Amino acid sequence: MVAPPDNDVLWARSLHYSHRGSPALVGVSLGVRESEILAVCGPRGGGKTTLLRCLSGQLVPQQGEVWFNSSPVHTMPPVHRERLRRDRFGWIDPEPTLVAELKAWENAALPLLLRGVSHRKAKSTALEWMERLDIGGCADKRPHALLRSEQQRVCVVRALVTVPVVLFADEPTATLHRADAAHVLRTVTAAARSHRITVVLATHDADVAGLADRAITIVDGRRANSFGSADAEGRAACSLSV
Incomplete structure (x- = not known):
C-alpha cells in the first residue's frame, strides 16, 4: 500500500464494488483535498452512492484502497470504521x-x-x-x-x-422544492467554508454541482471525467451524465 498525498483528506485508488454480481464501481480513483467541496455527478444508478459509501467506510471495497488522513479505512476493523463514521464524518441521505x-x-x-x-x-x-x-x-x-x-x-x-471533518451528502436536496433546496445548499456550503469541512456531494443536478469547487463524473461505475472549480465546469460535468 502507498499512503495518499499529504494534502488529501480522502484518497481512493482503483475501487471496485459489485452488487449481486452487477458492477457498481470499476477502478475508480480520486483524491479530495482538505476543505474542498467536491461534486460527484452522474445519472441515478451510476455508482455515486456506492462511491460515497466506500469513501465513508459504510462499505468495504472488494478491490482497491480508501484512506482518510493517512489511515487505511479499507483495512480497519468494523468497530473502528463505526467510530470513524460517528466521530469524524457526517452523512445526509436523499x-x-x-x-x-x-x-x-x-x-x-x-x-x-x-x-x-x-x-x-x-x-x-x-x-x-x-x-x-x-x-x-x-x-x-x-x-x-x-x-x-x-x-x-x-x-x-x-x-x-x-x-465533521468530512460531510458526505448523497443527493441531499432530491426531495425538496427548489427554494428549500437552495436554502439548504447555501447553509451547507456556508458551514463548510466557515468550519473548513470537506464535503463530498453526490448529485445529478448541474445547479448543485455549480456550488462545488470541483466536479467529477461517474457513469456506469467508472470515472468519466473531471473538471476544475465550480460553476461552468460543474455544470459541464453534470451535463455529461444526462
Missing part, C-alpha cells in the same frame, strides 16, 4: 430518516448526545443550527408533525452539529 419517538431537536442533537455531550449543550447547539435552517419553531415537534422539507432539514442539522 430521504429523511428520523427516530419517530424523538422530538426534532433530539433527532438533530443525537450525534452529540451519543458522544456524551451534556443535554443542555447538545440542545443549545442543535437549536442554533435549526435556526440557521429556519426550522427553530419545529424543535419540539416529532417527525410525523413535520413537513417533508422540515424533516430533511433536521437531517442536515444532525449531520452538521458535530462539525
Whole structure:
C-alpha cells in the first residue's frame, strides 16, 4: 500500500464494488483535498452512492484502497470504521430518516448526545443550527408533525452539529422544492467554508454541482471525467451524465 498525498483528506485508488454480481464501481480513483467541496455527478444508478459509501467506510471495497488522513479505512476493523463514521464524518441521505419517538431537536442533537455531550449543550447547539435552517419553531415537534422539507432539514442539522471533518451528502436536496433546496445548499456550503469541512456531494443536478469547487463524473461505475472549480465546469460535468 502507498499512503495518499499529504494534502488529501480522502484518497481512493482503483475501487471496485459489485452488487449481486452487477458492477457498481470499476477502478475508480480520486483524491479530495482538505476543505474542498467536491461534486460527484452522474445519472441515478451510476455508482455515486456506492462511491460515497466506500469513501465513508459504510462499505468495504472488494478491490482497491480508501484512506482518510493517512489511515487505511479499507483495512480497519468494523468497530473502528463505526467510530470513524460517528466521530469524524457526517452523512445526509436523499430521504429523511428520523427516530419517530424523538422530538426534532433530539433527532438533530443525537450525534452529540451519543458522544456524551451534556443535554443542555447538545440542545443549545442543535437549536442554533435549526435556526440557521429556519426550522427553530419545529424543535419540539416529532417527525410525523413535520413537513417533508422540515424533516430533511433536521437531517442536515444532525449531520452538521458535530462539525465533521468530512460531510458526505448523497443527493441531499432530491426531495425538496427548489427554494428549500437552495436554502439548504447555501447553509451547507456556508458551514463548510466557515468550519473548513470537506464535503463530498453526490448529485445529478448541474445547479448543485455549480456550488462545488470541483466536479467529477461517474457513469456506469467508472470515472468519466473531471473538471476544475465550480460553476461552468460543474455544470459541464453534470451535463455529461444526462
